[in-house]
Amino acid sequence: MASLSLYIHIPFCRAKCLYCNFNSYPGLEALIPDYVSALIEETGLWAVEVRSYQVQTIYLGGGTPSLLNPGEVAQILGQARATFSVATEPEVTLEANPGTVDQAWLEAARKAGVSRLSLGVQSFQHGFLRLLGRIHTTAQARQAFRWARQASFDNINLDLIYGLPHQTLLQWRSDLEAALALSPEHISLYCLTLEPGTPLADALPPQARPDPDLAAEMYALSEDMLGTEGFDHYEISNWAREGRRCRHNLTYWHNLPYLGLGAGAHSYLHGYRFANAASPQDYIRRLRASFRKGIGPRRFPQVAWARRVGRQREMAETAILGLRLGEGLNLAALAQRFGRRPERIFARQRQELQELELAEEVGGYLRLTPRGRLLGNQAFLRFLP
Ligand code: SF4
Structure with a gap:
């Protein structure tokens, strides 16, 4: 499972x-x-x-x-x-x-x-x-x-x-x-x-x-x-x-699936990011309304919005989130997850980050340098599609 x-x-x-x-x-x-x-x-x-x-x-x-x-x-x-x-x-x-x-x-x-x-x-x-x-x-x-x-x-x-x-x-x-x-x-x-x-x-x-x-x-x-x-x-x-x-x-x-329950909770499931209604009153009302006779149950009435995450976006998010980890981003695992060759995946960004001394490659991981940890956003935005 x-x-x-x-x-x-x-x-x-x-x-x-x-x-x-x-x-x-x-x-x-x-x-x-x-x-x-x-x-x-x-x-x-x-x-x-x-x-x-x-x-x-x-x-x-x-x-x-x-x-x-x-x-x-x-x-x-x-x-x-x-x-x-x-x-x-x-x-x-x-x-x-x-x-x-x-x-x-x-x-x-x-x-x-x-x-x-x-x-x-x-x-x-x-x-x-x-x-x-x-x-x-x-x-x-x-x-x-x-x-x-x-x-x-x-x-x-x-x-x-x-x-x-x-x-x-x-x-x-x-x-x-x-x-x-x-x-x-x-x-x-x-x-x-x-x-x-x-x-x-x-x-x-x-x-x-x-x-x-x-x-x-x-x-x-x-x-x-x-x-x-x-x-x-x-x-x-x-x-x-x-x-x-x-x-x-x-x-x-690791950009893996999670389900958020409750007002305003966010989820990432089956390739979608979505969020529930933020106000507690609205959240309660939506769940009650779904069971009230005559309205007819919608499947997930508490969800306020949902957005499909495309493959490029998922790859970028996985890289950005993985870079937050002390050990860094596992390049082989990333390549395998997205069916790419390890040496090709984000090659331009990897080179740029190393030239700027924001990240370094160690043992197959791309990880932020101490300077990169302070300037994380400078590193992350380079991966956005
Ligand atoms: S109001 Fe204070 S205790 Fe409540 S969520 Fe915000 S920071 Fe936390």
Whole structure:
């Protein structure tokens, strides 16, 4: 059976963080029971379409999945197991906001089948958490981590953000030290993007905007410190202990099929990319409408748009996503997948990237150089058809 990854979007948040432009909504928690019912409906709609796949990973992302009660998490996972063929030991990740969990919640989530926890810590400094509009404190982040360990989570990721307004290199070093002191299995580091229209972007005067050169120094420092501690830098923004790479996200970077459930969730299946209606209310309404007498069931009423991915586009996307990996793009595997000769596939782009010292070829892999990792987009756009 071919492998499939399942992404389940939980779009609810206690408050909207000031930098966030994800598909997430504060103040709609009363909708959660209806939303969970809609997710159950949607899962059932896919039963036939994905019967030739085996689900290897499940990822509950958001938004804030930890706003669900553990019974709802169990219900969603139970429905996935009842509907799809799920591997015996799937990786099941749940994103948790440290301000929303306690030990009992984490124990119940673990019992429901969650095997990997991703904690949105973002910073270990009070001032930056307030600047970002996060609802949790640094003490809660540390406490959530300890509770997760006590709840027998042995696979925990910490998310951190660097390149914050007025952040110094020393402050970033102290965040990395604080993260390492907890001994997580996985660390994801993201550079702050000031998305137009977010309160943080609107409020910051030009002189307070993060300096890209300093952000590059922070990234280099992260590579040094995490490398010294034995972390494997396996993707541009991700570091893992041995055997702890995120299998779910590797599906994306290998450009393999995944099915997204929930409001605004994206999928890549049978050569199509498609996305569900983004608003939770619209998503619930569409799934209800499909079963209401007289309207007549459309097959996938929750899907808002779909686009066929042509062969050229698929090849370009596979190259771009593969280049994000630490080991780089496996040229022989790429050539085999698309029926090309390894020496011919993207020959012009490979040469150009090497001349620009953005990438290098090592042992049959095309991989970004340290400079290329900082200027990833310069490398990626060369592959677009
Ligand atoms: S918790 Fe995450 S998804 Fe929710 S508002 Fe904050 S950044 Fe956005």
